[in-house]
Amino acid sequence: MWYVVLGVVIILLAACIKQYYQLAQMRQQVDYLKPLIDTVENVKDIIYYCEIPQLKYHYLSPAVNRFGPNIHEEHMKDPYKIFDMVHPEDYEKLENKASGKMDFSKPLTIRLLDDKGNYVWFEEYATPVYKDGKLVALQGIFRNIDDKMKLQQQLEYEVSHDGLTNVYNRTFFQTKMGLFNKIKDVPMGVIICDLDQLKYINDNYGHQTGDRLIIEAADILTNCANEETIIARLGGDEFAILLPNTTEEDVVALINKVIQNLNYHNSFNENLQLHMSIGYSYIHSSIRNMECLYNEADHQMYTAKSAKRVLARLRK
Numbered sequence: 001m002w003y004v005v006l007g008v009v010i011i012l013l014a015a016c017i018k019q020y021y022q023l024a025q026m027r028q029q030v031d032y033l034k035p036l037i038d039t040v041e042n043v044k045d046i047i048y049y050c051e052i053p054q055l056k057y058h059y060l061s062p063a064v065n066r067f068g069p070n071i072h073e074e075h076m077k078d079p080y081k082i083f084d085m086v087h088p089e090d091y092e093k094l095e096n097k098a099s100g101k102m103d104f105s106k107p108l109t110i111r112l113l114d115d116k117g118n119y120v121w122f123e124e125y126a127t128p129v130y131k132d133g134k135l136v137a138l139q140g141i142f143r144n145i146d147d148k149m150k151l152q153q154q155l156e157y158e159v160s161h162d163g164l165t166n167v168y169n170r171t172f173f174q175t176k177m178g179l180f181n182k183i184k185d186v187p188m189g190v191i192i193c194d195l196d197q198l199k200y201i202n203d204n205y206g207h208q209t210g211d212r213l214i215i216e217a218a219d220i221l222t223n224c225a226n227e228e229t230i231i232a233r234l235g236g237d238e239f240a241i242l243l244p245n246t247t248e249e250d251v252v253a254l255i256n257k258v259i260q261n262l263n264y265h266n267s268f269n270e271n272l273q274l275h276m277s278i279g280y281s282y283i284h285s286s287i288r289n290m291e292c293l294y295n296e297a298d299h300q301m302y303t304a305k306s307a308k309r310v311l312a313r314l315r316k
Contacts, residue, residue: 046122046142052098052135055079068115087111087119097126100135104128109145121149162233164211165218173232173240181290186244188286189251190293192301193221193258195237196275196308205272210237213274220265220274224257240294248282255280277305 047061057079064072067085075081086094090110096102104126111119126140160172168176180188195217202210214237221231221239230242243251255278266273279300281293 044144047140048142049129049137049139050079051137052100055098058137066114067112071115082112085113087113097124097138100128100138102126109149112142120144121146162218165215165233167218167222167239168230168232170232170234173230173234173242176230176242177290177294180242180244180286181288184244185285185287187246187282187284188290188293189241189243189246189248189280189282190290190297191241191243191251191255191278191280192294192297193217193239193241193276193278194301194305196277196305198237201272209272213272216265216274217276220258220261224254224261229254240297244286251280251282275308277301277308279304 044063044066045061046063047059048057049059050057057076060072060076062072064075083091083094087110093102093108093110097108102108108124108126109121110124111121114120121144122142123145124140124142126138128135129137129139160168162169180186195213198210198213201213214233217237217239218231218233221241225231225241228244230244232240232242234240241254243254258276258278262274262276266275279297279302281296281300283289283293286293
């Protein structure tokens with residue numbers, strides 16, 4: 001009988017020794033993984049693992065608290081809160097991701113609202129998780145790219161805008177001309193404006209005064225236009241305006257509005273008047289007609305300028 005008891009004791013002892021070694025190995029693994037876990041917990045990127053289609057976080061890194069206090073706790077309880085933070089223009093992107101309809105080989109770029117009321121740009125790399133061939137979860141990393149996006153937007157702005165007046169530049173204008181000439185067929189009006197006697201002003205009052213008049217002219221044109229109107233400084237004292245999806249009556253109305261604003265400006269600046277010569281043209285179909293449209297408006301502008309010169313000589 002004693003050998004049976006001895007056998008049981010040996011088996012129990014062996015089990016205890018095995019369990020001890022297993023616990024020791026687990027402690028080693030925990031000690032080994034602890035620096036990695038600490039790194040993940042302290043990284044600035046937002047890391048997550050979330051079940052879909054019914055959203056449920058298995059993990060969400062504390063970095064999400066950069067959006068405000070208690071955000072981590074709130075989102076763990078209600079994963080759908082991210083839809084309250086996303087920019088309206090990016091809402092559909094987030095919906096497509098949550099339903100697994102996005103292209104997971106490409107990063108997702110979205111804006112999320114922080115507790116200060118600012119939208120912050122993030123780039124997300126999401127990886128789908130499958131079980132038995134079915135998409136069951138998403139895991140990914142949100143990386144703050146706000147500085148990068150703002151720099152990119154600034155560079156894009158500088159490439160497309162005139163440095164002096166902040167209206168569009170010649171390059172952007174020519175690009176839009178090509179678009180409406182070859183691809184996008186719309187009713188189109190073109191207005192060409194040229195400041196009068198700018199050389200005289202530069203020679204007698206200095207180029208800084210001339211630049212100030214150019215800026216004021218751009219401001220008047222901008223204040224008279226709507227969101228769809230494209231205003232560009234082609235160089236020197238010449239401006240061009242594209243009015244897509246409009247009527248000829250609207251083109252004429254804009255010119256009259258510009259003239260009214262010029263007169264109003266001059267009523268407060270008797271010593272330094274701002275005058276423009278203006279020409280326009282209009283057509284119902286822009287395709288293959290933009291060059292002729294521009295030339296006609298430009299010709300009308302020079303005709304108006306020549307008439308002013310003749311009138312000025314007659315008055316002398």
